[in-house]
Amino acid sequence: MSLDDNLTIVLTFLYPMTLPHFSRRQWLASAAVGSFVHALGAQAATYPDKPVRIVVPFAAGAGTDAMGRLLAQKLGDLWGASVVVENRTGASGAIGTQYVAQSPADGHTLLLVAAPFTTVPAVLPTAGYDPVASFAPIGMVAEGPLMWACNKDLPINTLAELVAYAQTRPGQLNYGSAGAGGINHLVLEQLKAKKGVSIVHIPYRGIAPATLDMIGGQIHLLTGTIPALAPFVRDGRIKPLAVTTAQRHPSLPQVHGLAEQGLSDLSALNYFGLVAPKGTPADVVARLGQAIGRITAMPDVQARFKADALEPAPQGVAHMDRFIRSDLDGWKKVVRQQGIQMEAI
Structure with missing residues (x-):
């Protein structure tokens, strides 16, 4: 008796009421799929089986x-x-x-x-x-969220004020990022696209040198993570303008969210x-x-x-x-x- 015949007998025993509705080839294909699914289940059950x-x-x-x-x-x-x-x-x-x-x-x-x-x-x-x-x-x-911040001498205190300030001074403000194409860069481009402001982008090799230049007055603006910028906010060397989510963040409750500034069409998430x-x-x-x-x-x-x-x-x-x-x-x-x-x- 062939292997195919043996398998047919086994399937007939297991599924006596349904076998007449299927050809032997269909049952063989079904059995193969079942073996494959069983193998996948066995793989998940033993995972991870190596580093x-x-x-x-x-x-x-x-x-x-x-x-x-x-x-x-x-x-x-x-x-x-x-x-x-x-x-x-x-x-x-x-x-x-x-x-x-x-x-x-x-x-x-x-x-x-x-x-x-x-x-x-x-x-x-x-x-x-x-x-x-x-x-x-x-x-x-x-x-x-990320946080918008500016040099302490810039005469603004919120992101909404920045938008109004920049709209009357096209091309006069600049913004440092951690590099072209990163989220810090695209957050600026999002603001420019939605609010029609002209702010010059200056890419750096990382956010740390950009932050130091903002503290020193070489650039006006940037966004960064809260842990990176919070120490300079607390000692007064930079001014926070907003977090990049709708609501305030509990770690810096004095910093406005976007919704309360009428800027809920902007958002960016660090994840x-x-x-x-x-x-x-x-x-x-x-x-x-x-x-x-x-x-x-x-x-x-x-x-x-x-x-x-x-x-x-x-x-x-x-x-x-x-x-x-x-x-x-x-x-x-x-x-x-x-x-x-x-x-x-």
């Missing part, structure tokens, strides 16, 4: 690196497994991001994403990856999340998402987020998918409106 790498596409010591190492430590503790951070730097994060996109889709190579994940391909179509098509979202981890290569099994993604939810609920992790002016954001796969699509589309629109063209960043 997991979280690729951080920026240098060690940066905020993204610190977040990656926190997640690696906590995931390793939860699973009793090896979870390590691998820094793959260059091209404003594009090199490490491309690497993960091309890695095996088995859940053992993950990418820590932040704002450049969407801003870079928005300004640079040749970035070498698509945030939507190349990746499977796992979940957001944390999020928080962290995890993604995997497209095609990673859904059960593996689900297990990772559950782990992220447990980690972001830990008191010590929440205390760490609070110190960094971040909020836990473990809303899951569907939320992250919507966020990435919306964020990418929004920055692409700003790029088109402002006619930004770049060959490299």
